[in-house]
Amino acid sequence: MEISTIAVIGAGTMGRGIAQVSATAGFHTRMHDVSRVALGRAVSEIEKNLRKGKDLGKITEEQWAAGQQMLETGTDLEELVSGADFVIEAAPEDARLKVEIFERCEAASPAHAVFASNTSSLAISELGAGLSDPSRLIGMHFFNPVHIMRLVEIVLSPATSPSTCAAAEAVALRMGKETVQVKEAPGFVTTRLNALIGNEAFWMLYEGLASARDIDKAVKLGLNHPMGPFELVDLVGLDTRLSILRFLHERLGEKFRPCPLLEQYVQEGRLGRKTGRGVYDY
Ligand SMILES: NC(=O)c1ccc[n+]([C@@H]2O[C@H](COP(=O)([O-])OP(=O)(O)OC[C@H]3O[C@@H](n4cnc5c(N)ncnc54)[C@H](O)[C@@H]3O)[C@@H](O)[C@H]2O)c1
DSSP states (O other): OOOOEEEEEOOSHHHHHHHHHHHHTTOEEEEEOSOHHHHHHHHHHHHHHHHHHHHTTOSOHHHHHHHHHSEEEESOHHHHHTTOSEEEEOOOSOHHHHHHHHHHHHHHSOTTOEEEEOOSSSOHHHHTTTOSOGGGEEEEEOOSSTTTOOEEEEEEOTTOOHHHHHHHHHHHHHTTOEEEEEESOTTTTHHHHHHHHHHHHHHHHHTTSSOHHHHHHIIIIIHOOSSOHHHHHHHHOHHHHHHHHHHHHHHHOGGGOOOHHHHHHHHTTOOBGGGTBSSSBO
């Protein structure tokens, strides 16, 4: 199947990044959000990234032109997905909301359309609960910032068909991404590992083993991670990390029990860079 039009649902941090790499890859890209403000912000953010990419020689003239010409936006979901061959959902991490979005997409899009969710932890089969054909649903877990991070984790539910998987692989490849395939499980590979490392770092800080700066330094210089676990959680948001850990704890057991220090920081409103204070002050 030839994929020429991609609809992206949600124009937040991830949706706008996905729309950007979709447009620069030459797909007709239709970005949807319930909020006009979010759409406006997304378009100016994409323009800023493209200008910077062009100035730094990271994107070609052709990609720059495609980024300008291939992107349209709208607040009417049904209209946006009506001609889409492929839909990538990047709405908030709320299972009920995603189930409803996919139901509406299935009713309004062509019969051949493939549906992908950018969820970072939820089970793909649960998100397909309202679909009459769940074989068309797959997970495509992009990373932040989407135009820089190279991986897409492709997540297969027991119902996902080989042709749906092939379509997702082809889309990721054309967007310039590398892929790994993972069977559906809470947190897949990356979210599960990252949550465990980040939580363990909080336990070390809680036990007074070392300072936050030294734990970050040890992980960067000794283990060759580009960022320390506390720098990373301040970027991701401590509240987001806590909700992922609670979910993994419920599904996978004791080793994911959130560290009390993380819970305390969230209660105190220390959510990371976005609130000016997380593990570090900004
Ligand atoms: N932020 C990350 O680092 C990251 C990384 C990988 C995956 N994810 C996943 O990507 C998804 C989106 O996360 P985000 O960080 O971009 O969130 P975000 O809050 O930045 O953006 C969500 C957007 O969805 C819009 N929205 C709300 N309800 C909607 C609806 N019914 N229909 C369409 N749009 C709607 C909001 O207006 C907002 O613009 C989540 O499932 C998240 O788990 C996030």
